[in-house]
Amino acid sequence: MLWLLSALSITGGLEMYTIPKYLATCGENLTLKCDVVAEEDLDIKRFYWMEKKDICDWEEKINETDFECESVTNKTTPRIYNFSLTIYNVQPKHKGTYHCKLRAKEGVRNDKTILRVQKCVGNSTASKANGEATCTFKDVFPRPSVVWNRGLENLTHLAKTEVTENAEGLFTAVSTIKLEGPSTPDRYNCSLEMPVENMNNVTVVQAVQSLSFSGGYMVIAHWFGIMLAMVLLMLMV
């Protein structure tokens, strides 16, 4: 995690530091920090994290499965108040703007972290029936597309793909293609593609997973890791 702090110079005796923005990968546990540095002990009226609604107050224990807050005071000079918000198993429903707000006798400070989420892929299945092959990719985000090929041949235009979105903002893609002959030795391949933002803040459409069919009705799943994606990107440039 990129955690940039300038020198701890205190203007007005009170400074607040947060990460301005964070791009999370689905499923990760993420800790957002809100650090307050003060010359003196603070007389805190209210200090809290909120997104669309309040999440937790300073030194408050919350009973939620996906959020956890931690409050640590360091009585050094200057005083340090570390107020972190951990989000477990980050999902698209967690994206948003997280505000850290402090109201103290010594002053008022507000700061925020913009959280975005990408690279969600849940269970995938492939099946064959009635001379058709179907690939299903569940719990995907952002909105995906499905590309088909047989060897180097691009068969996407022959496939029918349906993408639906559930209440949690996750997509399911179901894609079907007609097979040529029941025992064709050719290997059909369906790939799940989605926009992925890389480390240089460039968004590229990238295959994140693919499923293969073979004559023996076997299904092989391939995952494309970050390394492979980077190699593909370099080859494309």
Ligand SMILES: *[C@@H]1O[C@H](CO)[C@@H](O)[C@H](O)[C@H]1NC(C)=O
């Ligand atoms: C996230 O935290 C939970 C609970 O501490 C743990 O079980 C899980 O393995 C963690 N996940 C990752 C991706 O680190």
Ligand SMILES: *[C@@H]1O[C@H](CO)[C@@H](O)[C@H](O)[C@H]1NC(C)=O
């Ligand atoms: C936390 O919530 C669960 C269910 O919502 C409840 O059973 C449990 O008693 C709560 N625990 C505390 C410490 O509030």
Ligand SMILES: *[C@@H]1O[C@H](CO)[C@@H](O)[C@H](O)[C@H]1NC(C)=O
């Ligand atoms: C308090 O801050 C000092 C200086 O930054 C550090 O050395 C010390 O470990 C901290 N103590 C706690 C309990 O975090």
Ligand SMILES: *[C@@H]1O[C@H](CO)[C@@H](O)[C@H](O)[C@H]1NC(C)=O
């Ligand atoms: C607490 O805040 C200080 C000041 O921003 C920071 O240097 C330190 O790493 C933080 N400690 C923790 C445990 O986050």
Ligand SMILES: *[C@@H]1O[C@H](CO)[C@@H](O)[C@H](O)[C@H]1NC(C)=O
């Ligand atoms: C994925 O599929 C396996 C086996 O079909 C099942 O046990 C598991 O619960 C599924 N996971 C999710 C997140 O749906």
Ligand SMILES: *[C@@H]1O[C@H](CO)[C@@H](O)[C@H](O)[C@H]1NC(C)=O
């Ligand atoms: C295959 O064709 C589809 C349109 O039919 C296109 O969107 C896709 O980019 C092509 N894929 C490759 C790998 O050429």
